[in-house]
Amino acid sequence: MAEWSQLPKELLNLISQRLESSLYLLRFRSVCSSWRSSTSSTPNLHNHHHYFPSNFPIFSNDPTSPNQTHNSTFSLSKRTLFLITPPQQNQQQLLQPWIIKVGYDPSGNSQLWHPLSRFAIKSSNRPSPSTFPGLLDIYHLPVIELGEEFVLNIGGPPSCSSLYMEKVVFSWTGSNTQGFVLLTIHVSGKLALFRSGDEGWSIIPDMPTPYDDVCVFKGRLFAVDGTGRTVRVGLDLSVEIVAEPVFGGDKKFLVECEGELLLVDKYLSSGYVCGLDMLAEDGDEIFELGCERAMKFGLYRLEEEERRWVELESLNGRVLFLGDDCAFCVPATDLRVAKGDCVVFRDDTFNLNVLECGIGVFNLGDDGISLLSRQPDYFNLFWPPPDWVTLH
Structure with a gap:
């Protein structure tokens, strides 16, 4: 050899x-x-094209006329999630890795994001330059790429900017270096598709129930509605049912996990939380903010041939992360946590404590939910960076 x-x-x-x-x-x-x-500096064009689309038309609230003229356009940006591991492992004390999201701000400058949030980490929340390196060189650290997310950014009238906080997924099509497709959820709850070469978005009329989530699985587009009814979306705007509804929870998510497509069913409970330093004008009342709080999660695996979701009792030692614009799955051994079978998720009811970053941890074993700070193994995966990063 x-x-x-x-x-x-x-x-x-x-x-x-x-x-x-x-x-x-x-x-x-x-x-x-x-x-x-022996190789090109450009990755395989089927998966990573050197051409990347830039501007897209903006659609309006009206699904029958989605491409009204606006003074601004969508721009597409990509953010990548990394699991950064220590360069050397001490056999007596295994150091934990660190999860971070890296991308670019609208000005083209590199930026760090919290892995589960669509908001960038503010400079005021970063360690001082004396303890945090000005250059984080991930090319010289052991790194695992966990996934990527795509975000439609919008400028122009404020009335437009609040409409497109829905998740968007992107996929290249065929071997054409400029062939791509975007799928997202329109404000009407219907699916919105944009193909390279199109002049505007196409709103797919199929919608017995508003859609909750979209994803790319094995290069194909999928979407799930509020009942768990799951469809595969074709480039010709066709919709094929791949799984019948799963009734129970209030919010559905799709996650690709080690070659399988999972459905996460989130159960919510409506309630109120007291705002911090939010006194009424007479000084006698404290405002209460309405919120929906996660109570538990159901997990299912797609059996595509049988067109149904099969309930799971465990994640086989894996940890599932649910963010604003992304979802990904990681083996507990890669995270160096004591056990897996947990769902780490965003929940705004945990935002009262800034250290929580709006994150909770759901344990499949006992259906319990706890604050991130009460789970040190998971808390240390997030911001701020561990000591070995700041000292590297």
């Missing part, structure tokens, strides 16, 4: 085409000069 540095260029090129991340391709090309010369 030839040494790794003497492998045929044809074989190296085939290997590089299977790398589904620009980060992994960069590391592959950094091994030696022969590996670098």
Whole structure:
């Protein structure tokens, strides 16, 4: 067998085409000069095209006329989620990794986001320059790419900017370097599709119940409505039912998890929380804010041939993360947490304590929900960065 540095260029090129991340391709090309010369600096065009779309028309509230003229357009940005692990592991004290989301702000500057939030980490919440490096070089740290999210940014009239906080998914189509499709949920609750080459968005009329979530699974577009009815969306605007409804919870999510498509059913309870320092004008009352609080979660796996969801009693030691614009699944062993079978999720009722970052942890074993700060293993995965990052 030839040494790794003497492998045929044809074989190296085939290997590089299977790398589904620009980060992994960069590391592959950094091994030696022969590996670098055998591959292109552009990842496999089927998965990572060098062309990236920029501006898209804005649609209005009216699903029958979705492409009214506006003074501004959507711009598409991508953010990548990374699990950054310590460069060296102390056998007597295993250091925990760190989850972060990296992308760019509207000005094109690199920016850090909390992994489960659509809001950037403010400079006031960052460690001082003396303890946090000005340059976080993830190319020289052990890194696992957990996933990516796409966000439609909008400028112009304030009346438009509040309408598009829904999740959006992006997928390349075929081998054409400019072929792509976007899928999101219109303010009407219907699905909105944009294909490369289209002049405007297409609103798909099918909607027995408003849709809750969209995702890309094995290169195909999926959506789920409030009943759990799940459909596969075609580029020709067709909608094919792949799973019948799952009644029970109040909010449905789709998550790709190690080659499987999962449905997360979130049960909510309406209530009130007291606002901090929010006294009424007469000083006698404290305002109470209406909110919906997560009570428990149901988990299901798609059996596509049988067109049904099968309930799960565990995640087989994995941890599922539910964010504003993304959802991903990670083995507990990669996170170096004591146990998995948990759902880590965003819940605004936990925002009263800034350290919680609006995050709760649901344990599948006992159906219990706790604050993030009461789960040290999970708390240490998030912001602020661990000591080994700031000292690196």
